[in-house]
Amino acid sequence: DAKTTQPTSMDCAEGRAANLPCNHSTISGNEYVYWYRQIHSQGPQYIIHGLKNNETNEMASLIITEDRKSSTLILPHATLRDTAVYYCIVRVAEGGKLIFGQGTELSVKP
Amino acid sequence: GAGVSQSPSNKVTEKGKDVELRCDPISGHTALYWYRQSLGQGLEFLIYFQGNSAPDKSGLPSDRFSAERTGGSVSTLTIQRTQQEDSAVYLCASSKDRDYGYTFGSGTRLTVV
Numbered sequence: 255d256a257k258t259t260q261p262t263s264m265d266c267a268e269g270r271a272a273n274l275p276c277n278h279s280t281i282s283g284n285e286y287v288y289w290y291r292q293i294h295s296q297g298p299q300y301i302i303h304g305l306k307n308n309e310t311n312e313m314a315s316l317i318i319t320e321d322r323k324s325s326t327l328i329l330p331h332a333t334l335r336d337t338a339v340y341y342c343i344v345r346v347a348e349g350g351k352l353i354f355g356q357g358t359e360l361s362v363k364p
Numbered sequence: 365g366a367g368v369s370q371s372p373s374n375k376v377t378e379k380g381k382d383v384e385l386r387c388d389p390i391s392g393h394t395a396l397y398w399y400r401q402s403l404g405q406g407l408e409f410l411i412y413f414q415g416n417s418a419p420d421k422s423g424l425p426s427d428r429f430s431a432e433r434t435g436g437s438v439s440t441l442t443i444q445r446t447q448q449e450d451s452a453v454y455l456c457a458s459s460k461d462r463d464y465g466y467t468f469g470s471g472t473r474l475t476v477v
């Protein structure tokens with residue numbers, strides 16, 4: 255599975271959009287981009303995933319560049335409860351294990 | 365059930381003892397995964413079950429670790445002759461199929477003293 259690169263940490267003001275970038279320059283054509291988050295002392299939570307089209311659900315939007323070498327997770331109106339570590343992972347469509355990296359620690363501040 | 369259930373939530377054991385950790389996945393989920401997370405560290409993949417296929421055991425750190433999944437549902441992770449470095453939160457996840465997102469349980473916090 256392709257490797258991903260994320261910033262170690264980011265801050266965001268409460269109520270503003272949080273834009274979390276992820277680089278996956280070696281992604282293959284059959285690999286999906288997944289996003290999870292882990293709030294302190296809890297198990298990780300699935301957020302969203304996509305292949306090449308932009309995706310949106312009740313939690314977030316996922317923007318994937320046309321060349322698929324990078325993506326951005328957007329939390330449109332960040333709240334204090336969105337403070338967590340956010341993981342960007344790529345995985346083949348045929349499934350199998352997700353390999354979690356170090357993620358981005360997002361701090362939403364009042 | 366409504367979510368992935370893990371038991372016990374906390375376990376303290378003496379070095380050298382064997383422990384069993386249990387995971388009840390969401391009903392109907394065919395895939396089941398075990399991860400562990402040491403204090404302040406990321407998630408480390410351990411093992412993956414998909415339907416009736418042979419499990420992917422590539423993440424098990426030593427032969428003291430084993431897991432089974434009976435009847436395609438409940439899974440048990442067994443650690444024999446526990447060591448202090450085994451102390452971690454052990455997380456189980458299940459998914460509806462290969463292409464779906466995982467749902468994680470709350471984990472079992474294992475402390476080896």
